[in-house]
Amino acid sequence: MSKYLQKLFALSEQGGKDLTKAAIACTLTNIGFILPMSLFVLLMDQLLSPVLGTAGHGLGLWGYAGLSILFLILIFLFEYNQYNATFLASYEESANMRIGLAEKLRKIPLSFFGKRDLSDLTTTIMGDCAWMETAFSHFIPELLGAFASTILIGVSLLILDWRMGLSMLWVVPAAFLLSAGIRPLIDRLERKQREKLLAASDGIQECIETIQDIKANNQREDYLGRLGQKLAEAESQTIKMEVINGILVTSSQMVLKIGMATTVLCGSILLAQKQIGFMPFLIFMIAATRIYGPLIGCLNNLSAVFSTMLRVERMREIEEQKVQTGVEDTHYEGYDITFDHVGFSYHKGEPVLRDVSFRAAQGQVTALVGPSGGGKSTAARLAARFWDLDQGRITIGGADVSTVDPESLLKNFSVVFQDVVLFNSSIMENIRIGRKDATDQEVMAAAEAARCSDFINRLPNGYHTKIGENGSVLSGGERQRLSIARALLKDAPIILLDEATASLDVENESMVQGAISNLVRNKTVLIIAHRMRTVAKADRIVVLKDGLVAEQGSPRELYESNGIYRHMVDLQTQSQKWTLS
Numbered sequence: 001m002s003k004y005l006q007k008l009f010a011l012s013e014q015g016g017k018d019l020t021k022a023a024i025a026c027t028l029t030n031i032g033f034i035l036p037m038s039l040f041v042l043l044m045d046q047l048l049s050p051v052l053g054t055a056g057h058g059l060g061l062w063g064y065a066g067l068s069i070l071f072l073i074l075i076f077l078f079e080y081n082q083y084n085a086t087f088l089a090s091y092e093e094s095a096n097m098r099i100g101l102a103e104k105l106r107k108i109p110l111s112f113f114g115k116r117d118l119s120d121l122t123t124t125i126m127g128d129c130a131w132m133e134t135a136f137s138h139f140i141p142e143l144l145g146a147f148a149s150t151i152l153i154g155v156s157l158l159i160l161d162w163r164m165g166l167s168m169l170w171v172v173p174a175a176f177l178l179s180a181g182i183r184p185l186i187d188r189l190e191r192k193q194r195e196k197l198l199a200a201s202d203g204i205q206e207c208i209e210t211i212q213d214i215k216a217n218n219q220r221e222d223y224l225g226r227l228g229q230k231l232a233e234a235e236s237q238t239i240k241m242e243v244i245n246g247i248l249v250t251s252s253q254m255v256l257k258i259g260m261a262t263t264v265l266c267g268s269i270l271l272a273q274k275q276i277g278f279m280p281f282l283i284f285m286i287a288a289t290r291i292y293g294p295l296i297g298c299l300n301n302l303s304a305v306f307s308t309m310l311r312v313e314r315m316r317e318i319e320e321q322k323v324q325t326g327v328e329d330t331h332y333e334g335y336d337i338t339f340d341h342v343g344f345s346y347h348k349g350e351p352v353l354r355d356v357s358f359r360a361a362q363g364q365v366t367a368l369v370g371p372s373g374g375g376k377s378t379a380a381r382l383a384a385r386f387w388d389l390d391q392g393r394i395t396i397g398g399a400d401v402s403t404v405d406p407e408s409l410l411k412n413f414s415v416v417f418q419d420v421v422l423f424n425s426s427i428m429e430n431i432r433i434g435r436k437d438a439t440d441q442e443v444m445a446a447a448e449a450a451r452c453s454d455f456i457n458r459l460p461n462g463y464h465t466k467i468g469e470n471g472s473v474l475s476g477g478e479r480q481r482l483s484i485a486r487a488l489l490k491d492a493p494i495i496l497l498d499e500a501t502a503s504l505d506v507e508n509e510s511m512v513q514g515a516i517s518n519l520v521r522n523k524t525v526l527i528i529a530h531r532m533r534t535v536a537k538a539d540r541i542v543v544l545k546d547g548l549v550a551e552q553g554s555p556r557e558l559y560e561s562n563g564i565y566r567h568m569v570d571l572q573t574q575s576q577k578w579t580l581s
């Protein structure tokens with residue numbers, strides 16, 4: 001049972017065991033609610049014995065008091081046990097689920113994120129895991145418990161009198177068959193509802209992120225109109241879903257209630273024909289008032305259980321993704337990066353890099369240049385194994401990067417991208433991400449070298465100033481300098497600079513380039529820049545155009561060969577002379 005539940009709901013081994021325990025605990029609680037009924041039957045048997053001419057049980061006052069106390073204690077213990085078995089275990093499992101998914105996401109290749117909507121992923125990790133908490137503490141164990149207790153009590157009633165038992169229990173499979181029949185429709189509606197809700201939440205997020213551009217382009221009316229449309233569609237889909245859900249729940253509950261009527265009808269006929277005694281009749285009448293209670297409660301939650309299955313499917317999709325693996329203690333013979341006939345595509349059949357071969361030697365600066373969309377950033381990221389290749393191989397110091405564990409590989413890289421990511425913490429902590437054991441002095445030295453100290457000293461709390469979400473209180477150039485400071489602090493043997501100085505003015509760019517020159521000594525540097533003067537002093541230039549290496553050589557060789565590089569240098573020289581006439 002535990003293994004089956006583990007597989008069905010994508011649980012850990014412990015989670016499967018805990019859910020089984022929770023279901024047993026709910027079964028016991030449901031049986032506990034029947035106990036007072038047996039006391040009532042005993043009492044009735046005794047009180048009615050003179051009328052019915054039976055012997056009666058004669059428990060006496062103390063006997064009834066003793067049994068009442070015993071039943072109360074049992075009910076309390078069953079409830080207490082259910083609380084522990086459901087709540088505590090479910091919170092632990094959902095915490096493990098979240099951590100497990102986050103761990104998995106850490107190891108999945110980035111290609112997966114290109115295919116999945118980010119808010120969809122966030123909803124799966126946060127929303128679906130939170131939903132699982134309620135599902136494991138309520139919906140699922142209560143449903144299983146109601147099933148199990150109904151079967152146990154039903155079998156006892158069938159043994160007592162199979163005719164009465166059947167008249168009472170036939171409705172249970174009928175109600176569940178009805179629910180199972182409607183399930184495909186509910187599943188379809190729920191998928192659609194999720195799509196609409198995601199579209200609405202994407203719309204809201206986009207609106208917040210792009211509010212400046214929307215206003216600047218006078219698009220407010222149009223944009224809000226489209227957003228309103230998305231919200232209205234989400235609302236109407238949710239209402240549709242609720243209506244169908246309501247119909248499912250009430251019709252299943254009505255079917256169950258018919259069971260009460262058939263029990264009374266069958267019981268009255270059998271009693272009138274003297275085929276059953278009054279006490280068994282009474283037992284069935286009382287049972288009919290209690291047996292459907294837990295099931296009716298569960299039918300309310302049945303669509304939630306269906307929804308749980310859909311969410312489990314989404315989680316399983318993440319869990320079953322292939323992760324990037326590799327050895328952690330790779331030996332590198334130096335840090336030359338070699339691209340050997342590399343082919344890569346983000347989407348099948350649309351190659352971004354084709355047969356790319358070049359070498360970025362240790363101790364040299366290799367610049368990747370070329371027209372926009374040529375594949376420069378892709379190539380640089382492939383060296384750090386952000387994705388796996390379709391063809392060829394990339395080696396670092398002779399080691400094929402596809403055989404190296406991605407996290408241990410990245411320890412060799414200091415990376416500065418144009419789209420800097422900063423965290424909502426202090427300047428000090430943001431730089432220290434480069435090397436978490438760095439002292440305050442080392443952080444400050446890195447900040448100084450990256451020309452950050454001027455603006456940091458102007459901030460109200462200096463290095464301890466909180467910089468807001470993604471460094472919102474800083475300018476583009478300041479954010480970029482922080483990220484350079486982070487890379488300087490990490491001091492890794494390979495440096496990737498992707499438009500690292502693009503947001504800096506000329507004065508700051510040359511200062512930061514001075515800092516970078518200190519950093520790059522004896523390192524392997526791969527630099528991507530659109531400004532040709534940024535790469536003019538590189539040791540080697542690789543021109544990527546349409547995913548192919550169009551030319552490579554020293555800046556001088558390329559300039560003299562009169563190809564794409566020269567054309568780009570000449571264009572930029574001309575554009576610098578350009579003024580508004």
Ligand SMILES: Nc1ncnc2c1ncn2[C@@H]1O[C@H](COP(=O)(O)OP(=O)(O)OP(=O)(O)O)[C@@H](O)[C@H]1O
Pocket residue numbers: 114346347352370371372373374375376377378379
């Ligand atoms: N994550 C991604 N998913 C799908 N396609 C992508 C992704 N990143 C880049 N591309 C596509 O791959 C091609 C190469 O992009 P890349 O960013 O490597 O070029 P680039 O030479 O660095 O361009 P730029 O100079 O404009 O930054 C482009 O057509 C781009 O649209």
